[in-house]
Amino acid sequence: MASAVQPVVEDPGEDHVVSSLPRVECSRGTVSIVHSEIMRMDTVAVAREKEAGGMLMGGNQRKKTASQAKKSDKNQFSKKKAAGLCALRQLVKEHAPDVLCLAEPMVQVCKFPVIFFSRLGYAMDFIHNIRDEKVPNLWIIWKLGVSRPVVAGMSDQHISVIFDWPGSKVGISFVHASSFKIMRRQLWLDLELSISALVPWSVMGDFNATLLSHEKRGPGKFNLRSAAEFQAMVDACELLSIPSQGKKFTWTNNRRRGHVVAVLDRSFCNGKWIDVFRNVKQRVLLSSVSDHAPLIVVSDDVQRPTNIPFRFHSFWMENDQFISVVEEAWKTPIGGNPIFVLAQKLKQVKENLKVWARATFPNLNDEVDKAKLELKKVQDMIEVAGMTDELFNREADAKTVLLKANQMYEKLWDEKAKLRWMKNGDCNSKIFHLSVKLRRLKNQITSLKNEDGTCLSDQQGILSYVSDFFEKFHEADAITVHNDLLDNIPRVLEEEDVAGLEIVPSGDEIKQAVWDLDPVSSPGPDGFPGVAKAIVFDVTKYGAKANGKMDISKAVSSAWSASCASAVPSTVLMSKGTYLLGPVVLSGCCKSSSIGFQVEGIVQAPSSLAAFNEDWIVFKFSFSIVDRLNCSTMVNLPNNGL
Structure with a gap:
């Protein structure tokens, strides 16, 4: 089959038709043809070309502007990513955490920076949570030499893992809670199921909720219901808030107007964790690239001092022999100044009470265990042989011994806890234990900053620094007496008032002042609280x-x-x-x-x-x-x- 191509004939149209001949001009051997209609047509054509070129240039400009904006956003993201990696590298090099958790890395799992973390001494493996059609928001990374943890629980808001630590297994839950209260309720339930009271456990991360009203500053009301649900989870899991060092607020919205700060990031631990790591501290670090401040939880075992001071326990006074022990010590003849005699007699009382208490009140934990075993033994005999008069009396005696041992045990921890709002009655030994552990954590001195700004963290260095500081502080200085300055002080008080102020207090007044001492106050240098003096x-x-x-x-x-x-x-x-x-x-x-x-x-x-x-x-x-x-x-x- 043949095909023919037909040429296309363009209709010139009215715009291409001229109505007259052009004018011819000759000048200096050059012939110029000037046609006004053609010139007008050329002018219109040039204008149309310029307009079409402008439209084409505008489209290209818009494409170029969008491309530049996209490139700028990409550069800004790259800069933030580089700043984040730099801050993370600096944090790891300075503090060297054994376990590291990253919240909201905003990176696909396949793009995990293996080389970056391997150069910092971390394993090439990591654990992340799973979120439906979303990027994981929690990464757990650990140092080389630390065994790979076992996942105990996981959700889109937390990961709970168990590590094989030297001496025992320890559990850690890392949290990144939802900003919606109804979603956090599921997190609280998941944590209650994951955390075991039998294993040393710690919980840390961004909870997106506050516990107390003063933990938020700025516009917005304190959410009491959210705080109550948060506290209910803490109580159900028997968690203690780890004492914090550094700045108070851990999150900010980074706004000049309507500025809000809050304590959203925090850490907790249970009593077993404190038993394994006697020293637990939380440090809030400076936030440079994020609206959240990094947290580091330091857990180590600090040896207890060997020179534990004498501490008087008020339940000693309930023993019938107490008064005679004190009287025997007080009868020791001592000569000298009355204040010296008083101090020496108090020392003698202390030494006598130490020996007497060690023999009369041995280890109360062992006493409770022995009483339980004795009661169990008697009850087992009753179960086999039946009740007899002898076994009935032995069981009653064993119950009495166990009751007294439990009472002594509770009173001991009650005094150590120093909880004034809690009264003896029901068995409150667990809350006394937790309170004592928390107070000991707060009272421990783990680091000191000296005059040049450097921090001392080793116990021997802290001991030397404190000793030298107080020796210099109590050194005698040369004093210049200026009695003439006293003449410039106006005499406001009358002679009778001055005489009244200078009267030596009577014995009854001194006795009443001593008896008015707070009975549960902290003991003085002699180890006796107010209750021991009245x-x-x-x-x-x-x-x-x-x-x-x-x-x-x-x-x-x-x-x-x-x-x-x-x-x-x-x-x-x-x-x-x-x-x-x-x-x-x-x-x-x-x-x-x-x-x-x-x-x-x-x-x-x-x-x-x-x-x-x-x-x-x-x-x-x-x-x-x-x-x-x-x-x-x-x-x-x-x-x-x-």
């Missing part, structure tokens, strides 16, 4: 005479009133001797939780029955305030007609 009210100090002739009813009432008014456990003492005591009623609304009435001498009643209405010694007090009245008596009532 515990015994001797009737002889209130006018009683141990001669068997003078009625000491008023003295006993006064001593009882003083003991009842004391807010600490106290004892009314009638020391050795013979006392004549008429009918007395000891009553009052007592502040103390325990009052002892100890009689070491002989108490005689009046020989005449006319002095008695009904009873001899009557105790009347409010049981809602006084928990316990301990009576330890050695009373002889001779045959005097009563």
